[in-house]
Amino acid sequence: MTSFKIKGNRVVITGGTGGIGSAIVKGFIDAGSEVLVSARDASQFDSLKEYLTENNSPTTKLHLVVADFVDPKNCGVFIEQARKTLGGIDVLVIAHGGVKPGPAIETSDEIWQQQIQINLSSYFQLAKAAAGEMIERGSGKIITFASMLTFQGGLNASTYAAAKGGVGQMTKALSNEWAKSGVNVNAIAPGYIQTKLNRHIWTDPIRHDQVLSRLTSGRWGLPEDMVGPTLFLASEASDYMHGVILPVDGGWLSR
DSSP states (O other), X not given: OGGGOOTXXXXXXXXXXXXXXXXXXXXXXXXXXXXXXXXXXXXXXXHHHHHHHHTTOOOTTEEEEEOOTTSTHHHXXXXXXXXXXXXXXXXXXXXXXXXXXXXXXXXXXXXXXHHHIIIIIHHHHHHHHHHHHHHHHTOEEEEEEOOGGGTSOOXXXXXXHHHHHHHHHHHHXXXXXXXXXXXXXXXXXXXXXXSGGGHHHHTSHHHHHHHHHHOTTSSOBOGGGGHHHHHHHHSXXXXXXXXOEEEESTTTTTO
């Protein structure tokens, strides 16, 4: 069972102050890892610490670097700051993102470019910045967060769907290059999880019930449902997994 342990790992998590991200941060800390998270401002970090304290998780091994990945230059700077703070990076979890829903015909070029940068380009920029150290060391785990829209087109979310489709292909492509160097690159594709990101869906009674009717699990997902799969992909137990897009979807795709 030692292959499942991640105690002492140096873990960097982007989007670690969001709904899914906060749950994942708690999971890594409870498992004994040292964790550094990104946040757009320090107030988000304060909310994360409050969440951890309320749920009986220590904050002594939690670190923050303020970064906004809308600017591509910030990605490399963030990774370098994280590396200096932790002394190295064993696991990189790229879980940030945002969606601006709306009809494609009303989507401006500015929104398209911003959404692609946040949800796709920054993923590549962060992974690339972290991979050099891992390749040189001969080990490392990079976990990207894909989506159900990696497989499907969705509705009124064309930019987000395009970006998440790209995340899936990027994950496979990077795994093809870096697997031989001992670096695992895999993705998790969350199903319909009740977070702020998709509040516009689960607060809509019609859309909520449409989604629920397809879930073989009989319920919407919770952020905590992402913790186990993420820790698994970060552990030695997943050493022979490369380029996998792992759906954690309550049975959505199987229906």
